[in-house]
Amino acid sequence: VLKAEDQSALLGILGNEGLLCVGDYLAAYETAARYGAGIAAAVARPSDTSQVSAVVQYCVSKGLPFIPQSGNTGLVLGSTPDNSGAQIVLSLDRLRSPPQIDVANRSVTVAAGTRLSELNGCLEPHDLFLPIDLSADPMLGGMVATNTGGARFIKYGDMRRHVLGLEVVLPDRQGTTLALSRGLRKDNSHLDLRHLFIGSCGALGIITSAILEVHPRPQQTAAALVIPSADSTVMEILRKFETDAGDTLTAFEGISESAMRRTFAHIPSLRNPFGPAIPPYALLIELASSTRHRPGERSLEDFLQMLVMEMADRPEPLVTDAIFGDPAPFWALRHALSEGLRASGRIVGLDLSFHRNDVMRFRRVAIERLNEAFPDYEVCDFGHIADGGVHFNLVTRSNQPEDTTSSATRLRDYVLTLAVDEFGGSFSGEHGVGRSNQAAYDKFTPPSIQHYAGAISSLFSTAPAAAVRFGPRPLIGESNDQ
Amino acid sequence: VLKAEDQSALLGILGNEGLLCVGDYLAAYETAARYGAGIAAAVARPSDTSQVSAVVQYCVSKGLPFIPQSGNTGLVLGSTPDNSGAQIVLSLDRLRSPPQIDVANRSVTVAAGTRLSELNGCLEPHDLFLPIDLSADPMLGGMVATNTGGARFIKYGDMRRHVLGLEVVLPDRQGTTLALSRGLRKDNSHLDLRHLFIGSCGALGIITSAILEVHPRPQQTAAALVIPSADSTVMEILRKFETDAGDTLTAFEGISESAMRRTFAHIPSLRNPFGPAIPPYALLIELASSTRHRPGERSLEDFLQMLVMEMADRPEPLVTDAIFGDPAPFWALRHALSEGLRASGRIVGLDLSFHRNDVMRFRRVAIERLNEAFPDYEVCDFGHIADGGVHFNLVTRSNQPEDTTSSATRLRDYVLTLAVDEFGGSFSGEHGVGRSNQAAYDKFTPPSIQHYAGAISSLFSTAPAAAVRFGPRPLIGESNDQ
Numbered sequence: 001v002l003k004a005e006d007q008s009a010l011l012g013i014l015g016n017e018g019l020l021c022v023g024d025y026l027a028a029y030e031t032a033a034r035y036g037a038g039i040a041a042a043v044a045r046p047s048d049t050s051q052v053s054a055v056v057q058y059c060v061s062k063g064l065p066f067i068p069q070s071g072n073t074g075l076v077l078g079s080t081p082d083n084s085g086a087q088i089v090l091s092l093d094r095l096r097s098p099p100q101i102d103v104a105n106r107s108v109t110v111a112a113g114t115r116l117s118e119l120n121g122c123l124e125p126h127d128l129f130l131p132i133d134l135s136a137d138p139m140l141g142g143m144v145a146t147n148t149g150g151a152r153f154i155k156y157g158d159m160r161r162h163v164l165g166l167e168v169v170l171p172d173r174q175g176t177t178l179a180l181s182r183g184l185r186k187d188n189s190h191l192d193l194r195h196l197f198i199g200s201c202g203a204l205g206i207i208t209s210a211i212l213e214v215h216p217r218p219q220q221t222a223a224a225l226v227i228p229s230a231d232s233t234v235m236e237i238l239r240k241f242e243t244d245a246g247d248t249l250t251a252f253e254g255i256s257e258s259a260m261r262r263t264f265a266h267i268p269s270l271r272n273p274f275g276p277a278i279p280p281y282a283l284l285i286e287l288a289s290s291t292r293h294r295p296g297e298r299s300l301e302d303f304l305q306m307l308v309m310e311m312a313d314r315p316e317p318l319v320t321d322a323i324f325g326d327p328a329p330f331w332a333l334r335h336a337l338s339e340g341l342r343a344s345g346r347i348v349g350l351d352l353s354f355h356r357n358d359v360m361r362f363r364r365v366a367i368e369r370l371n372e373a374f375p376d377y378e379v380c381d382f383g384h385i386a387d388g389g390v391h392f393n394l395v396t397r398s399n400q401p402e403d404t405t406s407s408a409t410r411l412r413d414y415v416l417t418l419a420v421d422e423f424g425g426s427f428s429g430e431h432g433v434g435r436s437n438q439a440a441y442d443k444f445t446p447p448s449i450q451h452y453a454g455a456i457s458s459l460f461s462t463a464p465a466a467a468v469r470f471g472p473r474p475l476i477g478e479s480n481d482q
Numbered sequence: 483v484l485k486a487e488d489q490s491a492l493l494g495i496l497g498n499e500g501l502l503c504v505g506d507y508l509a510a511y512e513t514a515a516r517y518g519a520g521i522a523a524a525v526a527r528p529s530d531t532s533q534v535s536a537v538v539q540y541c542v543s544k545g546l547p548f549i550p551q552s553g554n555t556g557l558v559l560g561s562t563p564d565n566s567g568a569q570i571v572l573s574l575d576r577l578r579s580p581p582q583i584d585v586a587n588r589s590v591t592v593a594a595g596t597r598l599s600e601l602n603g604c605l606e607p608h609d610l611f612l613p614i615d616l617s618a619d620p621m622l623g624g625m626v627a628t629n630t631g632g633a634r635f636i637k638y639g640d641m642r643r644h645v646l647g648l649e650v651v652l653p654d655r656q657g658t659t660l661a662l663s664r665g666l667r668k669d670n671s672h673l674d675l676r677h678l679f680i681g682s683c684g685a686l687g688i689i690t691s692a693i694l695e696v697h698p699r700p701q702q703t704a705a706a707l708v709i710p711s712a713d714s715t716v717m718e719i720l721r722k723f724e725t726d727a728g729d730t731l732t733a734f735e736g737i738s739e740s741a742m743r744r745t746f747a748h749i750p751s752l753r754n755p756f757g758p759a760i761p762p763y764a765l766l767i768e769l770a771s772s773t774r775h776r777p778g779e780r781s782l783e784d785f786l787q788m789l790v791m792e793m794a795d796r797p798e799p800l801v802t803d804a805i806f807g808d809p810a811p812f813w814a815l816r817h818a819l820s821e822g823l824r825a826s827g828r829i830v831g832l833d834l835s836f837h838r839n840d841v842m843r844f845r846r847v848a849i850e851r852l853n854e855a856f857p858d859y860e861v862c863d864f865g866h867i868a869d870g871g872v873h874f875n876l877v878t879r880s881n882q883p884e885d886t887t888s889s890a891t892r893l894r895d896y897v898l899t900l901a902v903d904e905f906g907g908s909f910s911g912e913h914g915v916g917r918s919n920q921a922a923y924d925k926f927t928p929p930s931i932q933h934y935a936g937a938i939s940s941l942f943s944t945a946p947a948a949a950v951r952f953g954p955r956p957l958i959g960e961s962n963d964q
Contacts, residue, residue, distance in 0.1 A: 104717050104839035105870075106724065127725065149668050158668070160677075161643060178930060185869040186631050186640070186835040186911035188681055189919070190927045191935035195642075195677035199670055216728050235586050242588065243609065246698050246772020247729065290728020297779055353668040357586035387667040388587075429668035437671070445672045448660060452941065453673035459937050 001085065002042045006062060010044055013054045018045050018094070029089045030081060033073040033136065034342070035349070035436070038081035043089040048097075049167060049208045053175030055090060056206070060173050066090045068202045070112055070139035075349065078201050078434025079142065092141045095208055101126060107164055107183055111209050112141025128214045131156035133251075135335040141207045146432040147199030151334065154386035155250040155288070156215065160198045165211030168197050170204075171461045183211040196456065201432045204460050218250070218288035222301040223327035225273065226283040226308055226319055231360050233318040234283065237311060238356075238386055240318070241285065244307055248300065251286035252386035253334060254359075259380040262395065263333065263340025270336055273323050283385070284330050337382050338391075345396040348377070348408050352419045353429025356388035362423050363390070366415060370394070374411050389429040392419075413439075420444045483567070484524045488546060492526055495536045500527045500576070511571045512563060515555040515618065516824065517831070517918070520563035525571045530579075531649060531690045535657030537572060538688070542655050548572045550684045552594055552621035557831065560683050560916025561624065574623045577690055583608060589646055589665055593691050594623025610696045613638035615733075617817040623689045628914040629681030633816065636868035637732040637770070638697065642680045647693030650679050652686075653943045665693040678938065683914045686942050700732070700770035704783040705809035707755065708765040708790055708801055713842050715800040716765065719793060720838075720868055722800070723767065726789055730782065733768040734868035735816060736841075741862040744877065745815065745822025752818055755805050765867070766812050819864050820873075827878040830859070830890050834901045835911025838870035844905050845872070848897060852876070856893050871911040874901075895921075902926045 002010070002021060010019050020026055020043040031037040044066070046052045059066045066088040069079040081087040095113035099122045102108065106128065110119055117137045120129050132143065134150040142148075144166065149158045165183040170176040180194040181187060197204055228234050234254065241249050257280045264272040272278070287304050298306075301324065311318040341347055354362055367379045378397050383390030394411060419425040427440040441450075484492070484503060492501050502508055502525040513519040526548070528534045541548045548570040551561040563569040577595035581604045584590065588610065592601055599619045602611050614625065616632040624630075626648065631640045647665040652658040662676040663669060679686050710716050716736065723731050739762045746754040754760070769786050780788075783806065793800040823829055836844055849861045860879050865872030876893060901907040909922040923932075 102837070102839070104721065105837045107837075147670055147674075149670075153668065157643070161639070176930070178934075179928075180931075182906055182908075183837055184835050184908050184911070185838065186635065186866070186871045187908040188629055188631075188683075188912055188914045189908045189910040190915065190923065190931055191685070191938065192629075192677070192681050193931065193934055193938075195674070195680075198677075199674050201670075203673070216724055219728070239586065242698055244773065246701070248773065291726065291730065291785075294780065298776065303773075353666050355584070355587045355589075355665055356667065357584070384668070389668045424664055426664075426666050426669040426671045428671040429666070430670055432670045433672065441672065446661075448658070449662075449672055449675065452660075452675055455941050456673065456675075456938065459934065459941070 002088070006064060007042070009058055010042070010055065013058065014044060014046060014051060018047060018051065019043070020045065029069060029072065029091055032075075032077055032080040034075055034338070036077050036080060038083050038087070039085040040081040040089045041086055043091050045091045045094045047094045049095070049169065049177060052090070052092075052095070052169045052206060052208055053177050055175075056169055056171055057173065057175035059088060060171060060175070064088055068092065068145075068206045070142035070145070071115065071137070073136040073138040074142065074146065074431065074434060075351070076428070076431045076434030076436040078146070078432055082435065090206065092139065092206070092208070095141070098122070101128070103128075105183065106215070107211055107213050109183075109209060109211050110140045112139060112207055114140045116140065116143065123214055124217070127217050129217050130162065130212060131215050132159060132162075135338060140210060140212075144198055144207045144210050145200065145202050149384070149387070149389065149430040151253060151384060152250050153384060153389070154252060155247060160195065162212045162214070163194060163198055163210055164213050166194050166197055166207060167209040168205040168207055171206070177208075178205070181211075185213070199432070201434065203457055216290045218290050219292045220300040221286065221288045221327055222299070222304040222324075223251075223284065223286040223330050224304055224308060225323040225330055226285050227279040227321040228281060228283060229317050229320045231281065231364060234281070234360050234385060235357055237283065237318050240311060241307065245287055245303070248287045248289050249285075249386070250288040251284060252384070253284040253382065254385040254390075255282045255284065255334065255337065255382040256380060257281065258378050259337050259341060259382045259393070260333070262344035262380060263337050266340045266343035267336050270333060270340075271329055273329070279321070284334055286327060334382070341380050341393050341395050345398070348394040348411050350392040350394070350412065350415055350419075350427070351429050351431040352390050352392045353426040354388045354390070354419070354423055356386060358423050358425065359383065359385055359388055359390055362419065362425065366392070366418060369418070370415070373414065374407070376407070377411060416440055416444065484570070488544060489524070491540055492524070492537065495540065496526060496528060496533060500529060500533065501525070502527065511551060511554065511573055514557075514559055514562040516557055516820070518559050518562060520565050520569070521567040522563040522571045523568055525573050527573045527576045529576045531577070531651065531659060534572070534574075534577070534651045534688060534690055535659050537657075538651055538653055539655065539657035541570060542653060542657070546570055550574065550627075550688045552624035552627070553597065553619070555618040555620040556624065556628065556913065556916060557833070558910070558913045558916030558918040560628070560914055564917065572688065574621065574688070574690070577623070580604070583610070585610070587665065588697070589693055589695050591665075591691060591693050592622045594621060594689055596622045598622065598625065605696055606699070609699050611699050612644065612694060613697050614641060614644075617820055622692060622694075626680055626689045626692050627682065627684050631866075631869070631871065631912045633735060633866060634732050635866060635871070636734060637729060642677065644694045644696070645676060645680055645692055646695050648676050648679060648689060649691045650687040650689055653688070659690075660687070663693075667695070681914070683916065685939055698772045700772055701774045702782040703768065703770045703809055704781070704786040704806075705733075705766065705768040705812050706786055706790060707805040707812055708767050709761045709803040710763060710765060711799050711802045713763065713846060716763070716842050716867060717839055719765065719800050722793060723789065727769055727785070730769040730771050731767075731868070732770040733766060734866075735766040735864065736867040736872075737764045737766065737816065737819065737864040738862060739763065740860050741819050741823060741864045741875070742815070744826035744862060745819050748822045748825035749818050752815060752822075753811055755811070761803070766816055768809060816864070823862050823875050823877050827880070830876040830893050832874040832876070832894065832897055832901075832909070833911050833913040834872050834874050835908040836870045836872070836901070836905055838868060840905050840907065841865065841867055841870055841872055844901065844907065848874070848900060851900070852897070855896065856889070858889070859893060898922055898926065
């Protein structure tokens with residue numbers, strides 16, 4: 001709980017509606033979207049950048065630990081307070097001045113507390129959108145802080161690619177506010193500090209607003225659920241799509257039988273297009289074009305169908321079956337997977353990333369070894385095959401309680417070691433570094449990188465040096481949803 | 483000239499073929515591609531990363547200034563030694579192990595001394611390419627160090643977008659070699675130091691190799707020279723292309739009458755498609771598609787023609803004329819402009835960048851004011867309208883010698899002040915910070931950015947603190963061509 005003196009000082013900065021100290025109001029800020037919860041000393045809700053700066057100044061000068069939070073949709077405890085009860089949540093949810101759209105520059109200035117859905121709602125009348133697709137509806141500040149990727153990465157890239165400018169408040173005694181870049185697309189006139197803050201998970205500073213490049217909305221979309229004839233054909237199918245469909249390819253997602261089976265069983269509203277014979281692996285493939293379909297031209301749907309048929313009609317087919325049609329139900333399945341798995345058992349959720357030609361190989365090896373070593377768990381993976389990302393979820397086969405803490409920790413370490421040390425992968429492809437990934441960060445990040453990352457942190461912060469390293473700090477940010 | 487002791491130590495590291503000390507051999511390394519020259523103490527040409535590290539170690543420990551250089555095609559004296567004769571050129575031109583292409587991962591590992599044309603030659607049999615287009619043929623190390631953009635930026639982005647991994651040698655006593663990222667597309671597991679070195683112009687470290695994402699080659703291309711009915715319609719034409727042609731739009735370049743007139747006059751091999759009536763402004767517009775043209779479909783060329791015709795057939799036409807046909811001669815004109823202008827007079831060459839809706843407005847204002855204030859110079863600009871970049875060249879109307887040094891300096895400062903202070907633009911959109919841009923860096927870069935950039939430099943370098951700031955240092959890198 002906050003001392004009376006600190007409470008009145010923060011009230012002086014923020015006003016009554018800007019500071020929450022009572023239990024009931026804190027709960028939403030203390031509970032992570034999917035895993036875990038903590039205890040906040042209070043929630044500070046500044047309404048503009050100067051209030052953010054004033055709160056930071058006060059907290060730094062008094063040595064009060066704080067943790068920035070925007071949508072709190074992250075999965076790695078990056079924006080949720082710990083259990084000490086000492087941390088102040090610095091929520092950005094009132095930084096919500098309306099998006100300022102610059103149609104000619106094809107860009108938009110957004111405040112950190114703006115939801116992705118809200119931004120895209122504002123952009124729609126201009127036929128523009130921010131093409132980051134994910135299951136959650138995070139706020140833009142957290143999306144920049146964690147460099148959100150998502151399911152259409154292969155076409156549109158991550159948040160980094162869209163950030164033309166940033167406003168950042170540093171965790172120093174002055175609450176220094178930096179304006180980094182000015183919305184220009186080309187600017188090689190200085191060291192581009194902007195990119196340090198993108199993906200820094202809140203450890204280097206608090207993102208209060210951003211200038212984002214936005215894109216014309218697709219005018220045509222087509223999708224299919226494609227069943228590869230074997231694991232080993234998946235990369236060949238991808239290559240054929242990249243060669244023949246070029247950059248109309250907007251998604252190439254893989255989904256395991258186990259993930260589909262559990263999701264269909266636990267989310268009854270979802271239509272199962274396969275019936276009882278769920279295939280061992282399915283690909284959700286989407287094409288999109290930003291040009292309109294014109295009379296006399298082949299539709300994108302016909303084009304997709306033709307490409308898939310070419311792969312099926314071979315002496316050694318790459319594809320054994322496919323379902324075409326409205327993309328919406330395919331994406332509904334894709335976006336329901338996390339929820340479905342969670343309902344089906346206890347999850348150890350890992351967000352791995354590989355050279356993309358290693359994904360299917362890793363899967364094979366890992367499943368084989370895990371069936372031996374951790375028979376209580378089933379691998380229920382799905383992921384972004386085209387960019388090498390895989391949400392490698394391990395879910396208990398039964399829902400019976402057991403002493404999972406230690407087995408889950410061992411399992412987690414076992415898989416991460418395999419992924420990083422044997423396959424050269426990453427222990428966090430998209431989700432960022434939060435409390436959940438701290439042990440992995442300490443174990444797998446090369447000491448030289450830890451050294452320089454820590455040194456850079458210290459440059460921007462006047463917190464005591466001991467507290468300053470990239471990773472577990474009072475000041476850490478939010479991570480994005482998968 | 484190198485002391486005998488240093489010469490023999492460097493010979494010990496590099497062998498005979500790795501160290502050039504004699505005038506004749508130095509010339510190519512002392513002379514910049516287009517503007518300026520200097521005097522080198524020697525040229526060190528390491529043949530692998532460990533030799534780079536050993537040379538750096540030696541130079542740092544002895545306090546010998548050195549300047550990294552790869553293709554030396556830059557335009558801002560970023561890789562050319564100064565006139566002191568004290569600087570050792572650290573050339574990367576022997577770091578040339580053949581590109582290692584990973585077709586499944588759609589990536590390639592390249593050594594810093596590889597030429598862009600050479601890389602693309604190796605990629606062509608796989609129907610892949612690195613889609614950075616520029617007039618020069620730089621080496622990949624310098625392209626990463628200066629974050630090269632170029633003429634197809636609007637579609638493919640800059641070098642930053644393609645770098646999946648980097649190897650860097652730091653200018654410290656150990657010649658520390660860092661491997662940053664490992665070729666993964668998604669990796670949010672640590673502070674992404676890679677992006678600090680991209681575009682750092684050699685000031686933070688020497689890039690010895692990179693893992694780059696490469697792209698499917700376009701299967702169809704169409705281009706036109708389009709004459710807008712007025713300056714004010716240019717942005718509307720761009721918007722229409724972005725809406726209707728979507729991401730098939732690969733280039734949207736503007737060229738002034740003065741730039742074309744001088745180029746046609748001085749490069750006789752170039753065909754002038756306009757005859758004597760060169761229009762006041764022309765747009766080079768290119769569409770490309772990575773899908774093959776299939777029978778029965780409209781060709782990209784027809785599509786381009788249709789879009790342009792729609793813009794011409796209006797009550798108030800956006801376009802008054804257009805030339806369609808083989809893209810090659812259009813690009814030949816575009817890429818000959820720099821050379822043509824150089825042949826036509828003395829140049830003050832500026833590489834500006836704006837919010838893209840400010841480009842045409844800046845042009846109008848600047849031309850008006852410059853005709854008053856600097857009547858000896860003619861504005862001969864061309865640029866990347868779609869990304870806000872403009873090569874704002876000022877060329878003397880006559881070729882007569884005069885005391886240009888001071889007037890050129892005044893002119894430069896006049897235009898940069900207008901661009902940066904009044905229009906919020908950048909004084910170096912693509913070319914980076916080299917000796918030529920040092921005064922601009924000092925004047926226009928906000929002190930807070932200079933402060934943090936300098937502090938970050940010091941982290942990676944053990945050169946004396948006084949010598950360490952972003953910008954003019956013994957250790958600065960190469961900049962790319964326009």
